[in-house]
Structure formats: C-alpha cells, structure tokens
Amino acid sequence: MSDTPTPDVEIDSRGATCPGPLMDLIGKVKEVEAGTTIELLTSDEGSKNDVPEWLDEAGHELLTIEAVDDHWAIYVETT
Amino acid sequence: MTEEIVVVGGGTGGTVLANRLADRLEPAIESGDAHVTVINDGEYQYYKPAYLYVPFGKKTVEEAKRPLSDLLDRHVELRVDRVTGLDTDAKSVSLEDGDDMAYDHLVMATGATLDPEEVPGLAEGGHHFYGPEGTESLRDELADFEEGHLVLSVIGVPHMCPAAPLEFVFMADDWLRQRGLREDIEITYTYPIQRAHGLQSVADWATPKLADRDINLETFFNAERVDPEEQVLETMEGNELDYDLLVAIPPHTASELVSEAGLGDTWVDVDRATLEAEQAEDVYAIGDVADVPTSKAGSVAHYEAGVVADRIASRVRGQTPTSVYDGKTVCFIETGMDEATFVEFGYGDEPTMREPSKPVHWAKLGYNESYWLTARGLL
Ligand SMILES: Cc1cc2nc3c(=O)[nH]c(=O)nc-3n(C[C@H](O)[C@H](O)[C@H](O)COP(=O)(O)OP(=O)(O)OC[C@H]3O[C@@H](n4cnc5c(N)ncnc54)[C@H](O)[C@@H]3O)c2cc1C
Numbered sequence: 001m002s003d004t005p006t007p008d009v010e011i012d013s014r015g016a017t018c019p020g021p022l023m024d025l026i027g028k029v030k031e032v033e034a035g036t037t038i039e040l041l042t043s044d045e046g047s048k049n050d051v052p053e054w055l056d057e058a059g060h061e062l063l064t065i066e067a068v069d070d071h072w073a074i075y076v077e078t079t
Numbered sequence: 080m081t082e083e084i085v086v087v088g089g090g091t092g093g094t095v096l097a098n099r100l101a102d103r104l105e106p107a108i109e110s111g112d113a114h115v116t117v118i119n120d121g122e123y124q125y126y127k128p129a130y131l132y133v134p135f136g137k138k139t140v141e142e143a144k145r146p147l148s149d150l151l152d153r154h155v156e157l158r159v160d161r162v163t164g165l166d167t168d169a170k171s172v173s174l175e176d177g178d179d180m181a182y183d184h185l186v187m188a189t190g191a192t193l194d195p196e197e198v199p200g201l202a203e204g205g206h207h208f209y210g211p212e213g214t215e216s217l218r219d220e221l222a223d224f225e226e227g228h229l230v231l232s233v234i235g236v237p238h239m240c241p242a243a244p245l246e247f248v249f250m251a252d253d254w255l256r257q258r259g260l261r262e263d264i265e266i267t268y269t270y271p272i273q274r275a276h277g278l279q280s281v282a283d284w285a286t287p288k289l290a291d292r293d294i295n296l297e298t299f300f301n302a303e304r305v306d307p308e309e310q311v312l313e314t315m316e317g318n319e320l321d322y323d324l325l326v327a328i329p330p331h332t333a334s335e336l337v338s339e340a341g342l343g344d345t346w347v348d349v350d351r352a353t354l355e356a357e358q359a360e361d362v363y364a365i366g367d368v369a370d371v372p373t374s375k376a377g378s379v380a381h382y383e384a385g386v387v388a389d390r391i392a393s394r395v396r397g398q399t400p401t402s403v404y405d406g407k408t409v410c411f412i413e414t415g416m417d418e419a420t421f422v423e424f425g426y427g428d429e430p431t432m433r434e435p436s437k438p439v440h441w442a443k444l445g446y447n448e449s450y451w452l453t454a455r456g457l458l
Contacts (some may be wrong), residue, residue, distance in 0.1 A: 015351070016372045019277040023236045026271060026301055030315065053273055057299045058316045 005063045005075045007039035008032075014043040014071050021047045022054060029060060029078055036078045037063065043071040051076075082113045082395045083181060085172060087162045087336075088188035089119030089147045091126075091454065092366030092380035096186060098456030099388035101152035104395060108154045113395050115154065118174070120161040122146055125211065126450055128377060131243055133214040134221050135254050135416070140211040150454045162189075165340040167359035184361050184391050187347055188384075189336065191239055191367035191375060195329040198234055204307030205232075205327040208247065209239065220324060221251075226263035227323030232312060233270050234302045235330030239367060239375045241277055242422075244268065244328050245285050246413040252292045253415035266293070267320065269300035269312075281412075281422065284432040288414065302327070331375075333368050346370035351426065352403040354387050363387045371406070372426060378409040381453065411443040419443050 011028050013021035021042035028038055040051065048065060051074050055062050063075035084100060086093045097117045107113040129143035151157055164173035171181045193209055195202040208214040229251060233244050248268045255261040268275070268289060274282035275289065275296055289296050301315040305325065312320045333345050340359070342348065347364035348357040351371045356362040364370075365387050366380030373379055382404060389402035406426030412435075413419045419440035422430035433439075452458040 019236070019272045020372055022272055023277075026315070027236075030301075030303060050273060054299055058301075 003064070004066065004073075005037050005039075005077075007075065008036045010039045010041070012041045013047075014041050016042075016044065019050070020044065022050045025051060025074075025076065026054070029058070029076075032078055034078050038076045038078065040074040040076065041068075041071055042074065045072075047074065048072060081111055082107075082183045084113065084115045084184045084186070084391055084395075085180060085182040086115070086117045086186045086188055087165075087172065088190060088366070088368075089117045089124055089151070089157070090188060090190050090366065090380070091124075091377045092190075092384045093117055093119065093186070093188035094124060094147065094150050094454045095381050095456065096188065096365060096384035096388050097155045098150075098152045098454075099385055100392060101154040102456060103388060103392035105154060107395060114156070116156045116158055116180070117147070117151060118158045118160055118162055118172070118180075119147055120159070120175075122148070122159050124150060124454065126447070127209075127239065128447060128450075130208050130211070130214040131246060131250075131413070134208050134217045134247075135250060136218060136222070137416075140215055143211075145451055145454075150451065152456065162336060165336050165342075167340055167342070167356075167362055170361065182361075184394065185363070186387055186391075187337070187342070187356075187362065187364040187368050188366050188380070189334040189368045191331045191333060193329045194235070194332040195327075197330040197332075198302060198305060198327075200305030200307050201234065201302075201327060201329060204305040204310065205325040205329070207327055207329055208243075209329065217326060224264070224324050225260055228265045228267065228321060229324045229326065230267045230269065230312065230320060230322040231326045231328075232300065232302050232320075233268075233328045235328055236271055236277070237375055238328045238331050240410070241374045241376075242281070242410045242412045244270075245276065245281075247326065248294050249288070249292065249414045250416055252294060253417075257416065261293075265295070267295040267297060267322075269297040269302070269320070271299070271301045273298050278422075278424075278430060280429045280432055331367075337368065343370060351406070353390065353400070354383055354404055355390075363390070371404075373406045373408045373424075374410060376408055376410055377450075378407070382407045411439065411446070413440065413443065 132138035161175040276282040365383040390400035393400040414435040424430040
C-alpha cells in the first residue's frame with residue numbers, strides 16, 4: 001500500500017462511539033499547524049460520512065479512507 | 080497488614096465509592112485490615128446539576144453544597160488537601176501540605192474542570208452556567224437581558240452533562256415567554272458536529288422541538304475565537320455569528336495529575352468494563368476523569384463507583400473481582416420550566432426518546448433534593 005499517506009499525528013479513537021472520533025479530530029485540527037497530515041483510527045462506521053462532511057465544511061482535505069481489519073484509517077491534511 | 084485504599088476527589092463518584100467500600104468492607108476496616116481515605120481539595124461537595132437552575136432564579140449556589148464530613152460514612156477518613164503528585168511505580172501520592180501517602184489501591188475521581196482560556200476571548204466575552212461563579216454571573220446578566228440575540232454555543236466537547244445545553248435553551252425559551260420577553264429575544268443553539276446532539280436519537284428528537292420553539296440551530300459550528308468588543312463568534316469553518324449575550328459551554332480539561340503521572344493525555348485511559356487504568360497497576364478512574372465512551376454525567380460516576388467499590392472489596396478479600404460497568408447512563412432532560420423527559424442507555428446503545436411530561440420534571444427536581452442521600456449511600 002505505497003500510496004498510504006505518512007501521518008504526522010495519529011489519533012486512536014477506536015472503541016469510541018459517535019461523535020467521539022469526529023470530535024477527537026476537530027480537537028486535534030485546532031491544535032496543529034496547516035499542512036499537518038492526521039491519521040484518525042475509528043471503529044465507528046458513521047465516521048466514514050461524518051468526517052468527510054465536516055472536512056468539506058471546514059475546508060480541510062480528505063486524503064483517503066482505508067479499511068483495516070475491524071476499523072478504518074482516515075487520512076486528513078489540514079489547510 | 081492494612082490495605083490502604085485512597086480515593087482522590089470527594090465529588091459524586093468519590094463519595095459514592097467510599098461509602099460503598101465502607102459498607103462492603105466494614106468488618107475489615109474495623110479490624111484494621113483495610114483503611115479508606117478520601118482526599119478532597121476543599122471541605123464541601125458541590126452538586127453541579129443545580130447550576131442549571133441558578134440563571135433562572137430557581138436555585139442558589141449556596142444550597143448546592145454540603146460538607147463532605149456529613150456525607151461520608153464514619154468508617155472513611157476524610158483528608159482536606161490537594162493531591163499534587165502521583166507516582167504509580169512507588170504507589171504513593173504527594174499532598175500540598177508536604178506529606179506523601181502510600182496506597183495499595185488508588186481511585187482517581189477528580190472530575191473535570193473548565194478551561195475557557197483555551198479559546199481566545201471566551202473568558203471575557205462569554206458566560207456559562209457550569210461553575211458556581213459563572214452561573215451566578217449569568218443569572219445577573221439574564222435578569223437584565225430584555226432584547227437581542229442570546230446564543231448558546233457548545234464549544235468544549237466532551238463536556239459535563241451532554242443534555243444541559245439543550246435543557247438551557249428550552250428553559251430559557253419558556254422562561255422568557257413567561258416574562259413576556261421572547262418576542263424581543265432571538266435564541267440560537269450551536270453544536271460542533273452535523274446535528275444538534277452527539278446521540279443521533281437525541282438530535283432527531285430535539286431538532287423539531289427547537290424549530291417549534293423558534294430556536295435557531297447552527298451545526299458544524301466550532302467556535303475558535305470570540306471577539307468580546309464586537310460581540311462576534313468566529314468558527315473553524317470560517318463563519319461568524321453576532322451575539323448580544325453569549326452562553327458558552329467552555330472547553331473542559333482534567334487535573335494535570337493525569338498527564339504528569341502518564342495515565343493519559345488528558346483523561347485517564349481505562350478499560351471501559353473494569354475501569355482499571357491502562358497505564359498503571361492498582362489504579363482506577365471513575366466519573367468525569369475517566370475516558371469511557373459515554374457521557375460525563377453524575378449517573379455514570381455513580382454506577383462506576385459501585386463497580387469499582389465491588390472490585391476493590393473483592394481484591395481486599397482475596398477474591399477475583401467480577402463486577403463490570405456496562406456503560407449505564409441515565410440523564411434527565413428538562414424541556415421547559417415544568418416539563419422534562421429522560422434517557423437511559425448503555426455502551427453503544429441508542430436511547431429511546433419519550434414525550435416530555437410534568438411528572439418527569441418533578442422527578443428530576445425530587446432527585447436533585449434527594450441527591451445527598453445518594454451521595455451518603457442511602458439511596
Ligand atoms: C451545569 C451542570 C449540570 C449537570 N447536570 C447533570 C444531570 O442532570 N445529571 C447528571 O447525571 N449529571 C449532571 N452533571 C454532571 C455531573 O455533575 C458530573 O458528571 C459529576 O459531578 C461527576 O462526578 P465526579 O465525581 O467525577 O467529579 P466531581 O463531582 O466534579 O468531583 C471531583 C472532586 O475532586 C476534587 N479534586 C479535583 N482535583 C483534586 C486534587 N488534585 N486533589 C484533591 N481533590 C481534587 C474536586 O474539588 C471535586 O470535589 C451536570 C454538570 C453540570 C456542570
């Protein structure tokens with residue numbers, strides 16, 4: 001999987017139910033500089049929709065979403 | 080040898096836990112085989128749910144506190160001091176007065192604190208009802224507020240009592256109508272994610288109610304700056320909202336003991352069933368300081384306290400602990416000044432919503448009065 005982005009920051013929200021992962025991501029985006037690549041690990045399927053919707057609203061970039069075993073890895077770049 | 084059980088924090092979780100331990104371990108405590116100490120950085124316990132009623136003149140902060148010495152069983156030792164250090168390898172805590180205390184079992188029950196400074200301008204420009212001074216100052220402000228835009232903005236998530244912001248706007252709407260002021264006051268409720276509440280069912284239930292009451296709803300709204308001069312909220316999503324009176328749910332944080340002791344980044348990382356800390360032996364966390372996927376609510380602190388008390392009592396008796404926490408959460412939701420509903424759910428469940436009624440409102444007020452019996456372990 002050569003095109004998997006290399007994250008600067010990882011957030012492990014596995015096990016947290018909605019809206020945990022999205023809120024964890026929003027909290028992290030507040031802290032980091034523009035241009036940071038964030039990897040969000042989530043086991044909540046709803047995140048696959050919630051997160052891109054918020055990124056769109058807030059103007060950050062969705063790099064990719066990968067399914068890994070029992071969870072998803074969502075890669076985001078802040079702008 | 081005496082098993083030393085130390086509880087840091089004498090709030091809802093800490094008192095319920097200590098009293099339950101006193102009950103479970105009474106013979107061992109009397110024979111000197113076990114000893115329970117609660118350390119709290121003040122003589123009083125504050126019952127925070129009462130703060131919701133203060134802005135509307137329905138309760139005072141003074142009635143919301145009790146001396147801890149009245150709440151704790153006589154088999155529990157109370158130490159009024161602040162824990163300033165925690166060494167989980169040496170199994171000891173340091174106190175502000177200079178003493179160190181060794182423990183065999185430690186329970187972190189230090190709750191959550193408010194951190195308005197995290198958002199520039201919030202402390203100067205915003206009000207809140209989440210602490211004793213804040214809620215009193217909001218009462219004075221609301222009493223004189225006769226026209227303009229009242230904005231309730233949920234800024235900090237996670238925050239205590241996820242229902243309280245919705246309760247506040249429903250109550251404000253009703254209270255302002257009763258006072259004949261509603262026509263001149265616009266109300267807006269803002270929430271960080273794409274719906275009105277973290278739980279889908281609560282959001283689905285609240286959204287048409289907000290519309291019925293003429294309360295504006297703004298979603299995907301994450302305030303990152305407040306301009307107190309211009310009275311404007313600026314968001315991460317690039318939007319602005321003018322206000323005349325801003326009531327914000329400030330960002331929350333936990334005691335620095337947690338990160339300094341390596342128990343978690345902010346909240347204590349725990350096993351969500353046993354509430355044992357992930358990063359240290361013989362350390363548990365309950366209530367708002369524990370990172371579990373449910374609400375930061377008094378009911379959670381209460382149920383978790385029972386589980387941890389049972390687990391520690393089993394360990395002291397040399398038995399295998401079997402008690403686990405299933406995420407049980409109960410929250411009352413006021414929908415006006417005289418009606419309420421409630422939700423009950425466990426980990427991963429979506430609660431079923433019920434129509435609000437007067438009896439549920441009275442039940443909430445009744446619970447608020449009888450809370451002190453709960454803290455004492457009598458209910
Ligand atoms: C406005 C409002 C309304 C609410 N309404 C409801 C409701 O309707 N229903 C509901 O279930 N919940 C409600 N809650 C939430 C509820 O109050 C909390 O979830 C509950 O108090 C958590 O209990 P706790 O024991 O974890 O922490 P707390 O009750 O906050 O107690 C923590 C204690 O630890 C002490 N402490 C902290 N650090 C130290 C230290 N280093 N050394 C010594 N002592 C220390 C603190 O001083 C405090 O006494 C509400 C909260 C607010 C703010």
